[in-house]
Amino acid sequence: MRDAATTENDGAVSRRTLLATAGGAAAAGLALPLVQALPAAAAARDLRPVSMAMHIHGSFSEGTASYETHLRQARLNAVDVIWWTDHEFRVGAHDHRREVRFEGLREVVNTMEWTWTRSTEGAVTSGAAEFVDDPHSPDEPGKAMRLTAAGTGWGILWYTAAAWNQTFSGSLADSTLQLDVLAEQTGPGRELVLELNTSYHPARGGRAAGRYLLQYRIGGSTSGAIVRRAEGLRGYVEIPVPQNQWQRVTLRPVDDMRAIWPDLVAADNSMHQLRLGVRVTGQAPTQVVADRLRIDYGRRDGAGGIELRREVLANYAGEFADVTHYEAFEMSMVRHLNWIGGELAMPELPSPPRRNNDPDLTEEMIEFMHAHGALVQWNHPLDAATPEELVRLMIERNSLGADLMEIGRTPFDDLRWVFDAAARNALFITGVGVSDDHAGQNWANLADNNITYVWAASKAKNDLVDALRAGRAWWVDPVRWRGAMDIELAGRRALGSALVTTAARLNVRLTATGLPDGGALHIIESPVDLPGVADPSPATTSTVVPAASLVNGRVDHLVVPGDGSFVRLQARDAQNRVIGESNPFWILRDEPPHGIPAARRLRG
Known part of the structure; x- marks a missing residue:
């Protein structure tokens, strides 16, 4: 001193x-x-x-x-x-992660790591990620990640992403995510979940100050329209997909946030945290295969x-x-x-x-x-x-x-x-x-x-x-x-x-x-x-x-x-x-x- x-x-x-x-x-x-x-x-x-x-x-x-x-x-x-x-x-999103191939809990590209870390929320009693040779996306050779979970009530098995020096976070103002999904055992309340925890904003429109969370729920139904809804600072996008068929899901978080909270400057948010999981409700298991995650940063290039x-x-x-x-x-x-x-x-x-x-x-x-x-x-x-x-x-x-x-x-x-x-x-x-x-x-x-x-x-x-x-x-x-x-x-x-x-x-x-x-x-x-x-x-x-x-x-x-x-x-x-x-x-x-x-x- x-x-x-x-x-x-x-x-x-x-x-x-x-x-x-x-x-x-x-x-x-x-x-x-x-x-x-x-x-x-x-x-x-x-x-x-x-x-x-x-x-x-x-x-x-x-x-x-x-x-x-x-x-x-x-x-x-x-x-x-x-x-x-x-x-x-x-x-400029320089050398930010643009591809995740689901080859394992750890992937290294250009010496930079991407990892997945397991956690659970709610009444999950069992569940894990398995990296399988088959099935995998028809457009992505190698392995895919099969998520399986069961419980005694509502819960989520999570895998949280981390990139070296947070080289996927930052602005989502012009970002697009793509994920290939195979829904094997899904239904209402039993979906694949992709969640983005975004940026902190002051109180606005009757909502409290805090970070806005955007959660995509994929496969709760097999057909119908995409549903967007808000619960305070939590926004939900429900996306139907048929079972047992590979589907490519394209996500535009800025557009979804703008639709859910029209009074918010949606582009003023970061993709600070990304996690992938499966929801369970009751005792029926949920099982989904995910592959070929792509992140396109658009004009942030x-x-x-x-x-x-x-x-x-x-x-x-x-x-x-x-x-x-x-x-x-x-x-x-x-x-x-x-x-x-x-x-x-x-x-x-x-x-x-x-x-x-x-x-x-x-x-x-x-x-x-x-x-x-x-x-x-x-x-x-x-x-x-x-x-x-x-x-x-x-x-x-x-x-x-x-x-x-x-x-x-x-x-x-x-x-x-x-x-x-x-x-x-x-x-x-x-x-x-x-x-x-x-x-x-x-x-x-x-x-x-x-x-x-x-x-x-x-x-x-x-x-x-x-x-x-x-x-x-x-x-x-x-x-x-x-x-x-x-x-x-x-x-x-x-x-x-x-x-x-x-x-x-x-x-x-x-x-x-x-x-x-x-x-x-x-x-x-x-x-x-x-x-x-x-x-x-x-x-x-x-x-x-x-x-x-x-x-x-x-x-x-x-x-x-x-x-x-x-x-x-x-x-x-x-x-x-x-x-x-x-x-x-x-x-x-x-x-x-x-x-x-x-x-x-x-x-x-």
């Missing part, structure tokens, strides 16, 4: 923290505005705080969240902007997935007009990188889609992203290195060219240590706070509930990119604090900037508005002495200013830069928990080894 006073996110957000403005809070009779009075520099330049969720996964990723539930959480938590950072290879996701998101333009959201990617075949801004493009991806942490490959991907106008955010950077190793890599390779780095997330203390060590070496990378949420059920109560603020001219994508590029950013624990942070020099915003000067001392104005009672502003300072890989560690000191000592959220502070220094801000509550942190302002004597990015240079 680097610092015992790391952020602790163990509380649920209260209603008073959920209003977007001071005026909204007053209207509701609540106490805490989200961002208090703006510094004079902000008003002078028409910049305002914009809050962002910078690492969010929806129904095109492997989790259970819909885009709808995240949009709802953004509204509840008064977050202005969402960046949709679904994994690029999942958006490489770059086509970009446009498909765009179409899904467009469904929410009216209902969530108050939440700005932008398409992005999490590039996942190298050290994970978020694509922020620019124009999305699908890179060439490896087969099988296995991550490679080679820094050269990461650097090549960053160059590809930059070529398409993106800022690059280095995600969860300690998943492939110790703090010391990471700092050394950043020093030796200039952060691999990345523009942003996830600092406000677990492990907070280690990432803060890395950030300050990098800043000591004049590495200009914008720290951001993230949640990396795949569920979307309660942003405030996440262990990583962090959001990032920037000083931006508007919520337009280019304005946000400009703010991030310049480092005008800070991150907060939104349950405990939603104030504004800033650093000014002679009336000019210096947050995220770097100044080369011969001045022996400078007076900076520091802003941290609305700190909680008993809290404090910690002024973090460090030499910028460029120790390099010989000493990959921070050298910070802290000056504590009690919240009660700030005037309108501000305090003037004298910086004596020596041979070079940086200053940044940290907010703490009365329990000494870190509740917000800013990016640095660098005061340098000379040009640093990698220069100063134009967006960060403060002149004069």
Whole structure:
């Protein structure tokens, strides 16, 4: 552990923290505005705080969240902007499983496993899957899976599918499934069942919030029309098939969900879980042979997935007009990188889609992203290195060219240590706070509930990119604090900037508005002495200013830069928990080894 006073996110957000403005809070009779009075520099330049969720996964990723539930959480938590950072290879269904041949409980294609795991539900007393040479589908040589079950009442014998790295899940927006079926012993309540557990949505149309489940029941009757019906969040599709004849059943889950729940954006669902089973009722056995499962992902095929996701998101333009959201990617075949801004493009991806942490490959991907106008955010950077190793890599390779780095997330203390060590070496990378949420059920109560603020001219994508590029950013624990942070020099915003000067001392104005009672502003300072890989560690000191000592959220502070220094801000509550942190302002004597990015240079 680097610092015992790391952020602790163990509380649920209260209603008073959920209003977007001071005026909204007053209207509701609540106490805490989200961002208090703006510094004079902000008003002078028409910049305002914009809050962002910078690492969010929806129904095109492997989790259970819909885009709808995240949009709802953004509204509840008064977050202005969402960046949709679904994994690029999942958006394009790259190397996702397209064939299951039922050769056994385990099948391997291109080194990637598919497995079936048995379970039972209800009054099943016996049953198993047998992989038989005969019968099998006339269109699929090899084995087939015969499911047989018996019981004393209602029950289901289940086999749940799992694919390596969940390479069949993700969006069902244009997916079609085919299954060849031979109904040997079936009847009412005694069917083959194919079940998809899909995405979580907020309450809608009199239905509770939760995950929507779609269950296909095949062979309960031998003729008649397909029947679709809903029981709350459970949807049923009853499909007749004749007995003792191979039948190919074609399933379009998006169409069935749309028919069952017309008020739901059916395309905003993932095929998160798939399982196959047979139902029993009473003592009569059920027996069905299944073969030749095919999954066609439709337009979710490489770059086509970009446009498909765009179409899904467009469904929410009216209902969530108050939440700005932008398409992005999490590039996942190298050290994970978020694509922020620019124009999305699908890179060439490896087969099988296995991550490679080679820094050269990461650097090549960053160059590809930059070529398409993106800022690059280095995600969860300690998943492939110790703090010391990471700092050394950043020093030796200039952060691999990345523009942003996830600092406000677990492990907070280690990432803060890395950030300050990098800043000591004049590495200009914008720290951001993230949640990396795949569920979307309660942003405030996440262990990583962090959001990032920037000083931006508007919520337009280019304005946000400009703010991030310049480092005008800070991150907060939104349950405990939603104030504004800033650093000014002679009336000019210096947050995220770097100044080369011969001045022996400078007076900076520091802003941290609305700190909680008993809290404090910690002024973090460090030499910028460029120790390099010989000493990959921070050298910070802290000056504590009690919240009660700030005037309108501000305090003037004298910086004596020596041979070079940086200053940044940290907010703490009365329990000494870190509740917000800013990016640095660098005061340098000379040009640093990698220069100063134009967006960060403060002149004069």
